[in-house]
Amino acid sequence: MIMQKKGVFVWIAMALFAFVLTGCGGPSKPAADSKVVTVTFVNWVSAEEGTRDKMKDVIAQFEKENPNIKIDSKTVPVSDMMKQLTIMSTGGNPPDVAQVQGDGAITLASGGFLEPIDELLPKTYVVPQNILDASGLWKGKHYAIPWTPNENxxxxxxxxxxxxxxxxxxxxxxxxxxxxxxxxxxxxxxxxxxxxxxxxxxxxxxxxxxxxxxxxxxxxxxxxxxxxxxxxxxxxxxxxxxxxxxxxxxxxxxxxxxxxxxxxxxxxxxxxxxxxxxxxxxxxxxxxxxxxxxxxxxxxxxxxxxxxxxxxxxxDGNHLLVIFKASKNKEAAAKFAEYLANNTYSLTKYHLTAGFVPFGADASKRVPQFNESPLNKAFINDVLPSVISLPYGPxxxxxxxxxxxxxxxxxxxxxxxxxxxxxxxxxxxxxxx
Amino acid sequence: MWGRFKNTVLSTENGEDNSTKLAALLIAPALAVMGFIIVYPLLEALWLSFFNYQLTKPDEYAFAMAQNYGHMLKDDVFWIALKNTVFFTFATVFIGLLLGLLMALAIDHIAERFASIRGLILIPWVVPGIVVGYLFMYMFDVEVGIINYFLLKANIISKYLPWLMKEDLSMIAVIAAHVWNQAPFYMLMITAGLKAIPDDVKEAAYMEGASRWEEFCHVTLPYLKGILVISSLLMIIRNFNNFPIIWTMTGGGPVYATTTSVIYIYREAFEQYNLGYASAVGVVWVAILLIVSVVYVRSLQKDF
The missing domain is CATH 3.40.190.10 (Periplasmic binding protein-like II)
Structure with missing residues (x-):
């Protein structure tokens, strides 16, 4: 009987040891430096050859300018993006910020997964109202931060x-x-x-x-x-x-x-x-x-x-940035999104080199190179004013x-x-x- | 310690060692894990199929009884998809099997120095579906496709055909891609079967005056019957589920000409986020597959 009890104790001790080894001892303690927050950013531009290095450069610069924010960039192919974001959201593990396209923002917003950006987005980023509404207006609130135009x-x-x-x-x-x-x-x-x-x-x-x-x-x-x-x-x-x-x-x-x-x-x-x-x-x-x-x-x-x-x-088929309702770092996520869409460094190193024109009202003044290309000029003057929305929704x-x-x-x-x-x-x- | 564990836990009350119980106990954890990862999703899908559950309409989430199944009955795309699935599955299996049989018979008599050909013929079988899809998409391309090029050179067609954008041609194209991919599998199975036929049985048939064709019909084919049944049933199950090649080549189009059940479920679940309805279609699909699987398992137990 005593021997049997001893055996049971050995099994329990082994199980506990295995439990500790696998790190399942409950929620982990916060990192020593609790001021540094990590923003997860799901996107496809970091996966594509034409934009990968440009995006890496912009993220590195953002982290340099904002040492208390780390960006965890996760790549998902553009064709899988909505599927992945839906699975992550319904599974309770959405990212802080993600890149979507066209109907993506309103589809996710209609599912209740997104945070409205009306209050979050810094007022320094001024986007034409037709673009803002076409990309992300759902039930009276805006859910998308226009990043780069993708209109034909x-x-x-x-x-x-x-x-x-x-x-x-x-x-x-x-x-x-x-x-x-x-x-x-x-x-x-x-x-x-x-x-x-x-x-x-x-x-x-x-x-x-x-x-x-x-x-x-x-x-x-x-x-x-x-x-x-x-x-x-x-x-x-x-x-x-x-x-x-x-x-x-x-x-x-x-x-x-x-x-x-x-x-x-x-x-x-x-x-x-x-x-x-x-x-x-x-x-x-x-x-x-x-x-x-x-x-x-x-x-x-x-x-x-x-x-x-x-x-x-x-x-409207813009590349957009969305912030998830479940994010614990919404402020940092919004700051990062605004940086990607409107910061002069990002405009110069990403938009300009990848062939995108900016949305920001004053961007062309800050980065005059946008006006050097006759194609860009035509996009800004002739194409962007003609943007209309598609019947986005559930x-x-x-x-x-x-x-x-x-x-x-x-x-x-x-x-x-x-x-x-x-x-x-x-x-x-x-x-x- | 093991001996003590065995004595205390596994012995029957009268001290008799029960090997059946031991076996059951040893496989129990694996069965529990498999049960969880296989049965749980099935039950979850069955449960979801009774709900109006569309991710983009969270306010409309409600128990809907058999509404999804009722909708399925009048959903013409569901019936088109089911018809396409059955046609596609049986066409690919029948043609693949026939081609595999011919290939196996051909290489069965091949000289030993050319034996490496067997390995080469197997290459299509190991090519991933997505690669096969892209390969055939370009081969059947309306502008640069090599199929059009050869058919035009051979005067079979007078101008390039839009293979992937004509309802009748697109199904032929996806079937051709699958047959190319799967025929080596049948060949492999049948070759193994051919090797198992005793030479003296064949020789006896020839000595009785049988022709090559008669020997094939009355000796070879009966020996291969089991392999043919099992491999075709296996491929019916596989092709019923097949997704990557069709999705890559046609995306289920033109219109719904190559939309099979699995593509329809994917669209409903991951493009329209209509999880309730997608689950209902999935349940019907699983039920059909289960029937085929039962036939398959029974065939395995049968002595051909």
Whole structure:
């Protein structure tokens, strides 16, 4: 009996020893220097070759200027970002601050995972109201700190335009001009030149790409506006016929992600691109032989052609920074986010070199190099004022799937456009009822 | 100490050492852990399937009885996905099996000095799905795809086809990618089976005047029956779940032409955050897989 008891004690002692060794002895004590806080920053720019070193440099500088804040940068690929953040948030382990894109902020805000930034964001960062609202306004509060613009502009290839007998300094200003120029260019340019960079994938990015064209045909009336759905309107039918014609005529490649057209742009095989300001940097990374001078000589940037109402539109798809409700370091996280978006060091070392233009009202004055590039100037003056919001909200992903499936059905089948859009209309009415 | 533990804990009341009890006790911890990591998520998914649970609509979280299952019945995308899954699974398994059988028969008679070919043929099997997906995505590309190039050169097509953007062609493309990836697996299994057929049985058939085809039908094939059944059942289960190749090549499109159940569940859960409905679709999917698994396990126990 005594021997058995001794055995039990040995087992208990071993278990306790193992418990201590594995460090499961309860919550750890705070670090000796409790003034230093660590801000976890989940992002994809630290993973991508074109931005990795730039981001590392900016973070190092921030830590140098703010010795009481350490940044723990965790990289997640852009395609996995929302999935990872959702899993982390529902698992009770969200980061302090994260990089998201387009609908990301409102989707996370609608799930109750984010902290409003209205009070947190230092007043030194002044962002145009249309940008601030389009990116993160949810139920009367703002949840996103706009970091870098990601709106599409029209990138027109001046060399190919000249080759096609078009005036390289007169890009299309309206949809009619665009169609006319594409027709002329297709007759005169080699077969391997792709006329239009159009993303028709079933993705939220697909809708982001197509939204300005839809609005061009609907005279600016959004096909989805709040709970109002009008995807079978006359304007949308005209849009459907237009996109079908673009594929039928071989003006664009169906089902391609818009990033897949960039290789063609770098090879001088794309006539009209619809892409972000950072295409400049992407072209250089795809074709290292390209210099800034080459790019300025080849490419011009302006707003996406307007529809019948004469207004230019581009959909909001900004890179944003969000702060999580569960963060214990919200002040430090906000300080870091503001530094990334607005500090002169960050603007110079990240925005400028990666090909992004700034949002901050006074940024171009502080960093005059932004005005040296004609492409940047066009983005700031022509493109950013045309930003409009997408129907972000809890149903946005489903709505994108339905709408872009309809677009794919239009471009891959011969079914009548009204039949396809009526089907999409009833599906959307079901989710927005 | 072990002896004392064995005597006190594992012996039966009458002192008899019970090896069954010992075995049960030893595997109990592993079973408990596996039960937790396998059964718990299944039960959790079943539980969630009865809730209106969409992460982007936390205010609408509520017990919804069988609402998700009711919605599934009238959800045309669910039925399209299920139909695609069944077609895709059986097509890949049937073609893969046939190709694997032909390859195995071909290399079974290969000279010893060319034996390394067997290793080379196995390469597609070890290539990760995501790589296979990208490889075939570019091979079937409408602009630079090598498939279009060869078909055009051979005068089979008159212009490049948008393989991944035509409803009928896209399914062919994803099936081709899977067959390329999986045929070596069947070949490996069948080759092992061929090696197990006694030479004297074959020789006896030939001595009785059987042709090569008759020998194959009446000797080789019956010997391979067990392997064919088990390997195809295994691959039915695997392809029912297959995600990376289709997702990489087509993302389930065009429209819903290559959307299988697993892709539909992924979209509902991780793009639309509709966890309740995704769980309900998942439960139905698991139920179908369980039926196939039962058939598989029974086949394993059967003496072919």
């Amino acid at each position: 502009a029209l990138w027109y290839n001046k060399k190919l335009m000249a080759q096609a007998g078009l005036d390289p300094n007169k890009p299309p200003k309206t949809m009619e001009e665009l169609d006319q120029m594409v027709k002329q260019a297709r007759e005169r340019l080699p077969q391997d030149v792709v006329a239009l960079q159009l993303d028709t994938t079933i993705r939220t990015i697909g809708l982001f790409d197509q939204w300005p064209f839809m609005l061009n045909f609907t005279k600016g009336v959004p096909p989805i506006d709040g709970n109002k759905v009008a995807v079978n309107s006359e304007g949308m039918l005209a849009y459907g016929e237009w996109i079908r014609e673009q594929v039928k005529q071989g003006n664009t490649l169906p089902g391609k992600k818009y990033g897949e057209f960039r290789t063609m742009a770098a090879q001088n095989r794309l006539l009209f691109g619809f892409d972000g300001s950072y295409l400049h940097g992407v072209l250089k990374s795809l074709n290292p032989a390209l210099t800034d001078k080459d790019i300025y000589e080849t490419w011009g940037v302006t707003a996406i052609p307007a529809g019948a109402n004469g207004k230019h539109y581009t959909a 149903n946005f992903a489903k709505a994108s799937e339905i709408l872009m499936s309809g677009v794919q059905e239009i471009i891959t089948t011969d079914k009548p456009v009204p039949e396809i859009l009526n089907k999409a209309q009833s599906k959307l009415e079901e989710i927005y009822k």
